[in-house]
Amino acid sequence: MEQQRTEATESLLVRQGNDNLVYNEENGGLGDGGSVAVSDVTTILGLSTFVAACISFGSGCAVGYSSPTESSIVEDLGLSVAEFSVFGSILSIGALLGSAVSGKITDLLGRKLTMWILNLFYIGGWLAIAFTKSPWLLDLGRLSLGFTIGTFTYLMPVYISEITTKSVRGRFSVIPSLTFGWGISFMYVVGSFVSWRTLALIATIPGLLQLLPLFFIPESPRWVAKVGRDKELEDVLLCLRGNKADIFNEAAEIKDYVESLKSFSKEGILEKFQKKYVRPLLTVVGMIILMNLGGANAFAFYSGVIFVSAGLSSMVGLITLAATQTIVGVLGIILIDKLGRRPLQLVSTAGLCFSCFLTGLSFLLKYNVATPIVVKVKKDLTRLVAAYLRKTNVLQTNKSSLL
Numbered sequence: 001m002e003q004q005r006t007e008a009t010e011s012l013l014v015r016q017g018n019d020n021l022v023y024n025e026e027n028g029g030l031g032d033g034g035s036v037a038v039s040d041v042t043t044i045l046g047l048s049t050f051v052a053a054c055i056s057f058g059s060g061c062a063v064g065y066s067s068p069t070e071s072s073i074v075e076d077l078g079l080s081v082a083e084f085s086v087f088g089s090i091l092s093i094g095a096l097l098g099s100a101v102s103g104k105i106t107d108l109l110g111r112k113l114t115m116w117i118l119n120l121f122y123i124g125g126w127l128a129i130a131f132t133k134s135p136w137l138l139d140l141g142r143l144s145l146g147f148t149i150g151t152f153t154y155l156m157p158v159y160i161s162e163i164t165t166k167s168v169r170g171r172f173s174v175i176p177s178l179t180f181g182w183g184i185s186f187m188y189v190v191g192s193f194v195s196w197r198t199l200a201l202i203a204t205i206p207g208l209l210q211l212l213p214l215f216f217i218p219e220s221p222r223w224v225a226k227v228g229r230d231k232e233l234e235d236v237l238l239c240l241r242g243n244k245a246d247i248f249n250e251a252a253e254i255k256d257y258v259e260s261l262k263s264f265s266k267e268g269i270l271e272k273f274q275k276k277y278v279r280p281l282l283t284v285v286g287m288i289i290l291m292n293l294g295g296a297n298a299f300a301f302y303s304g305v306i307f308v309s310a311g312l313s314s315m316v317g318l319i320t321l322a323a324t325q326t327i328v329g330v331l332g333i334i335l336i337d338k339l340g341r342r343p344l345q346l347v348s349t350a351g352l353c354f355s356c357f358l359t360g361l362s363f364l365l366k367y368n369v370a371t372p373i374v375v376k377v378k379k380d381l382t383r384l385v386a387a388y389l390r391k392t393n394v395l396q397t398n399k400s401s402l403l
Contacts, residue, residue: 041168042240042241042242044216044217044218044239044240045163045164045240047213047216047217048159048160048163048213048217048218048240049160049172049175050213051115051210051213051214051217052156052159052160052175052176053175053176053179054179054206054207054209054210055115055118055119055152055156055176055206055210056152056156056175056176056177056179056180056183057179057180057182057183057186057206058122058148058183058203058206058207059148059149059152059153059180059183060179060180060181060182060183060184060185060186060187061183061184061186061187061203061206062091062125062142062145062146062148062149062183062203063091063149063180063183063184063187063297063300063301064183064184064185064186064187064188064191064300065129065187065191065199065200065203066084066087066088066091066301066302067187067188067191067300067301067302067303067304067305067318068187068188068191068192068199068304068314068318069191069196069199070084070088070302070304070305071304071305072195072196073087073138073196076196077132077133077134077135077138079135083135086139087135087138087139087142088301088302089301090139090142090143090146091142091143091145091146091149091301092146092297093143093146094142094143094144094145094146094147094148094149094150095146095147095149095150095153096146096150097146097147097150098146098147098148098149098150098151098152098153099150099151099153099154100150101151102150102151102153102154102155103154105151106151106154106155106158106223107223107226110219110220110223110224110227111155111158111159111162111219111220111223112214112217112218112219112220114151114155115155115210115214116214118147118148118151118152118155119148119207119210119211119214121144121145121147121148122144122145122148122204122206122207123204123207123208124141124144125140125141125142125143125144125145125148126141126145126200126201126203126204126207127141127200127201127204128140128141128144129141129142129197129200130197130198130200130201130204131197156176157173157176158220159220160172160173160175160176161173162220162221162222162223163218163220163221163240165241165250170336171333174332174333174336177329177332178329178330178332178333181325181326181328181329182325182326182329183206184300184322184325185321185322185323185325185326186322187199187203188303188304188318188319188321188322189318189319189322190202191318192314192315192318192319218235218236218239218240219232219236220236221233221236221237221240221250221254222254222257222258224236225254225255225257225258226258226261233251233254234247234251237250237251287345290349291349296352303317303318303321304317304318306359309363310362310363310366332344
């Protein structure tokens with residue numbers, strides 16, 4: 001088996017015009033025939049990451065769009081609160097649909113072709129919003145954006161992890177999350193100064209910036225190996241790592257990965273629902289569900305209205321929120337390798353819970369909602385005030401009698 005894998009991998013290195021890539025059986029790798037070490041960062045890898053960053057930035061723009069534009073959209077199109085609520089929430093419905101089919105689409109069409117198709121959905125969705133004159137086209141454009149977000153959420157981390165080397169994979173994997181936050185912040189800031197139609201047209205820029213680089217970036221090397229295109233696997237690796245790079249070890253790892261995927265497919269997905277997998281499955285699924293139900297999406301969609309309802313300026317609140325997101329995003333990149341994923345996850349989740357509690361409590365007290373807790377607090381405060389007044393009256397009476 002090992003011999004077959006070695007022979008198959010060696011054949012990948014026989015590339016026309018690259019005769020200096022010579023396999024050396026003694027050291028299990030390439031010989032001294034002119035090969036060089038693998039470059040962690042190349043121009044093509046940087047270009048591919050730029051495309052991924054544009055996609056994530058555009059997804060952030062879609063999430064942050066409804067917050068600064070709610071009042072103007074409602075006024076221009078005559079929407080009711082319920083109709084705008086549909087517009088805001090339909091993004092999540094589209095994201096749910098995109099997430100459900102993302103794995104099948106990317107495996108069937110490949111990572112690069114999926115990017116092409118979804119980019120058309122992305123640009124088309126913004127154009128529908130920018131030029132709409134009716135609520136149904138507004139919702140259709142928002143639904144299209146949600147579908148692209150749901151698919152890109154799966155596609156981007158997978159694509160970046162498949163084109164990067166182990167030494168830089170962690171740092172490159174943070175880029176989509178960072179640019180996603182920047183996209184939300186960009187909408188908050190720019191949306192405070194331009195109309196909602198102009199903002200929708202501006203949001204098409206990340207999609208337009210991808211069109212030219214998409215012609216030059218390579219397909220995922222793991223995907224081309226999975227579909228049996230070994231010759232293309234060689235070309236993709238040399239494109240990503242450099243024309244004279246030693247790709248033997250990485251090619252072997254990719255072939256092992258493909259073999260493991262085949263064994264996984266034979267076992268079936270139901271085989272993974274065993275007792276030994278219960279804890280990791282519950283951890284992953286629970287984190288995803290709780291993160292989406294934790295209130296972050298509500299803040300992202302309606303933060304402008306929240307600030308206005310709290311008696312603050314929408315512009316000042318959104319710009320402050322954008323600055324905070326940017327600072328925290330950069331801080332996360334710096335700390336993620338030093339502190340680890342779990343401590344940051346615990347701190348961020350606790351912060352989200354505390355923020356949601358304070359926000360809810362502030363509005364609860366502001367609007368005098370007659371809940372049992374508020375009523376009890378008011379009664380206790382009333383008793384304290386009454387007792388204080390009685391004590392004051394007694395003291396005043398005693399003082400008067402003494403005089």
